[in-house]
Amino acid sequence: MEIPEGWLGELAQDRMADRAAGAYAPVALWACMSSLTGGAEPVATTVQCDTHDGSTEWRALWLTENALAHGSVVKGKEGWTAYSDAAGDDEPDETKGWVRSIKQVGRVEISQAECRRISRVSESGRAWTWSSSARIVFSDGGSVSLPLFGNPGSDAQDAEIQTFLAGVSDRL
Incomplete structure (x- = not known):
């Protein structure tokens, strides 16, 4: 292919x-x-x-x-x-x-959540961001964790994970 x-x-x-x-x-x-x-x-x-x-x-x-x-x-x-x-x-x-x-996704579990200020000197001023770790659980009990290894290594990677989780939620 x-x-x-x-x-x-x-x-x-x-x-x-x-x-x-x-x-x-x-x-x-x-x-x-x-x-x-x-x-x-x-x-x-x-x-x-x-x-x-x-x-x-x-x-x-x-x-x-x-x-x-x-x-x-x-x-x-x-x-x-x-x-x-x-x-x-x-x-x-x-x-x-x-x-x-x-259709086999049974639920999404959040295992850790954190909210933090991006930066006092950033362009966005006093913007906040969140990060979370999650587990997508299938109806047969199988699962996959996000992030795929340990913790997100960067804000960009964390945003990618949040976008992914939102996409899954939109389809449930």
Whole structure:
């Protein structure tokens, strides 16, 4: 299956970026997510990477109009990104994924919530923002947590998660 041409470039980079790490997911994760969704365009996405014990794991969660898809790729190399793919180091050691109908979502649980002032000297003056960690629970008891690894690593990543959760809520 070909990745739709329109997904290459800025749009794909926006959908497949770990905003906290400032890195783009390897093409293997793009292929995994495209396969799981049948090429359906995502309404919302969240992507994170984690490096530990000499390996890098990337996870993505996509919301389409009708489904939630979760994918994961692992490579025994620190700092594995789309840029290492370009250098010919693109094959993951492990690929996993699943897709579920949005109708299988039983509930969304908030596990942590925080409200904070953005900055006293910011353009927005005294604007506040919130962040939360959540778990999407399916009717069979399975679940997926947001953020995908630990805590959000940046305000931009946190906003991505909030947008994702709002998209799920809109479809329930």
